[in-house]
Amino acid sequence: MSKPVIALVGRPNVGKSTLFNRLTRSRDAIVADYPGLTRDRQYGTGRVGSIPYIVVDTGGLSGEIEGVDPLMAGQVRVALEEADAILFLVDGRQGLIPADEVIANYxxxxxxxxxxxxxxxxGYDHALANSEFFQLGLGDPIAISSAHGDNVAYAVDKVLSELSEKEEQDEFDADEHPGIRVAVIGRPNVGKSTLINRMIGEERVVAFDMPGTTRDSIFVPFKRGEQEYTLIDTAGVRRRKNIKEKIEKFSIVKAIEAMEESHVVILLIDGSEGLTDQDxxxxxxxxxxxxxxxLAVNKWDNLSSDQRQWxxxxxxxRxxxxxxxxxxxxxxxxxxxVGDLFKTIQAVHSAAFKRVSTSDLNRVLEQAVLExxxxxxxxxxxxxxxAHLGGLNPPRVIIHGNQVDKLPQAYTKYLINVxxxxxxxxxxxxxxxxxxSENPFEGRKNKQKTRSTTKKDESAFSAMKKTKKKKQPKRRQ
Known part of the structure; x- marks a missing residue:
């Protein structure tokens, strides 16, 4: 099953950013600064709870009746449309206010x-804090603390468990998409669909000279030589007669899902525009x-020598x-x-799934430490x-040792490069x-020390008794 998407909605200063950082276990949230989206749109991978998910922070909503519609019609509307569930945050200390009711109605x-x-x-009685928010008519509220983490995992698990019951039929089947799965990602109008058409050698994906012509990801299986591939186009495909909107919103959620379902990711960059913050x-x-x-830099033929060097x-x-x-x-x-991409894709795929023996890992580790x-x-x-291999795609090396939690980041980077x-x-x-690593002799040393101390105490006690016995005067007859 693809990761469910949870959107955070609420007024400013109700703690959405704090909750977002807690759910993603990070402080630097990723900001999706794409055309049509505001800088307040933040995306991250959820790490609190038993099921992985994608969390989106929509930014603060004023809730004012006169000004709320234009605001909600923008970034918030897109976030709510692509979300599978919504977490509606309210302020338990401030209580229910009219702005919360306006947002709830929307x-x-x-x-x-x-x-x-x-x-x-x-610090509040949870039943008392929840009481007035039943008026929103959105089910039973859950009292939480995004700052301290109280009840956060419980709330997320509750929402995700309800979603998983409804979406069991949507599980991703890898057998339906054989070979090396390659996700092509990039900003709107960088040439993703054109690249896929060129790679498979036919017009399998509709391409237009207009940003954001399609929404959903599609899977394009094909074979090149003896190798099977499945290309994942994050733009998707739509019929020309259904294209009515001038510009559609780019869905970063689809890009995240496509990357997680792939083996290799091609990030396509527009060479005529250079490297942007969106890239x-x-x-x-x-x-x-x-x-x-x-990394593929597109539209290279259209650049002058000076532009290419820049x-x-x-x-x-960067x-x-x-x-x-x-x-x-x-x-x-x-x-x-374009043809050279396939050689690199195969090399990257082979590297990501390459197994190495524990003996080889330890030989390299020993040499790295010596140098x-x-x-x-x-x-x-x-x-x-x-050291031993802990996983593949990506390769994960587990190293055991003493004081390893205090190693600086620079030394970790050195080992990665080695x-x-x-x-x-x-x-x-x-x-x-x-x-x-635990010291196998630590317990034995403690036992030996205890035994040694006990023997010393017994010897001292015996000597004390003998001394006292010698000093006792003889009784007169």
Whole structure:
């Protein structure tokens, strides 16, 4: 089942941003700054609760009757349309106000499951805090504290469990999409559909010279040589006669879902416009998904030599954090460089699923430590004892040792680069995790120390008794 989408709705200062950060366990929320969307739209992957999900913060709504419709018709309307469930936050300390009722009436129009969360309820009687919000007619409220986490996991699990019962039939079947699954993502009008048409060699995906011509992701299976592929077009496809709107909204939710269902992600960048903040946002999402990554700079044929040099310099400077991803300079329209993408896709896919033995991992780890030892922490050297492979796609290396929780980020980056080079993990993120090893002799030492102390005490006690016995005077007859 694809990840459900939960939208956070409510007035300003009711704690939505705090709840968003708690649900995503992050402080730097991803901002989707796409055409038609405001900067307040934030997307993240939910990590609180038993089921993974996507959470969207819609920004604060004033709730004023005269000005609420234009505001809701924009970013909030799009978020509520693509959401599977809505978390409606209200202020438990301030109580029910008319603005909450206005927002509640608008939410009802979307016919989505709604859970009212009475925030800032820490230190309050929950039944009393919830009492007046029953008037909203949106079911039983749940008192929470987004700042302290009270009842947050319970509320999320309640919403997700209800969704999972309704969506069991929508499970993703990998067998229906064979081969290497490749998601093509990018901003509107960068040439995603044109690239897919060029890769499969036919007009399987409708392409228009207009941003956002389609909404939903589609799967395009095909075969090249002996290798099967399934291309995932995050723009989707629609018939020409159904295209009536001038510009449609770009759905970042569909891009996230497509990346999670893929093996390799191609991020398509418009070379004529250079690297934008929107491209960096999508790149951050692609890295967070853990999938293999390929960067393709499109419309390269239309650039002058000066423009090409400027774009190369910008990519080299601004994409240092994603230097593991191979870059391709292409023209989707004319086909220049498109064929080279397949070789890189296969290499990235092979790297993401490449298994290495524990002995090889430990050999590389030992050599890395010899060449560059871990730092001293409080006068003691951090010890990295052994490593093993914890997962694939992306490769995940688990390293056991002492004081590993105090290792600086720079040393972790060093180990990632060493493993990547040694095992040719090209184009895929590599995760290195640390676990503190228990000292098997620690308990034995404590027992020995206890025994030693006990023996010393017994010896001292015996000696004391003998001394006292000698000092006792003899009784007179």
């Amino acid at each position: 939410i009802r129009l979307f016919d989505k499951p709604v859970q009212v969360l009475v925030n800032k309820a820490e 960096l946002t999508l790149l951050g999402l692609a890295i967070e998904s853990g999938r293999g990554l390929v 774009v190369k310099n910008e990519l080299s400077y 994409l240092q954090f994603a230097d593991y991803a191979k870059q391709h300079l292409i023209s989707a329209l004319h086909g220049t460089g 560059h030892q871990p730092p001293l922490i409080a006068g003691r050297r951090v010890k990295l004892r052994y 493993f990547r080079k040694a095992f040719k993990w090209v184009g895929t993120p590599v995760s290195v995790e640390f676990k503190a």
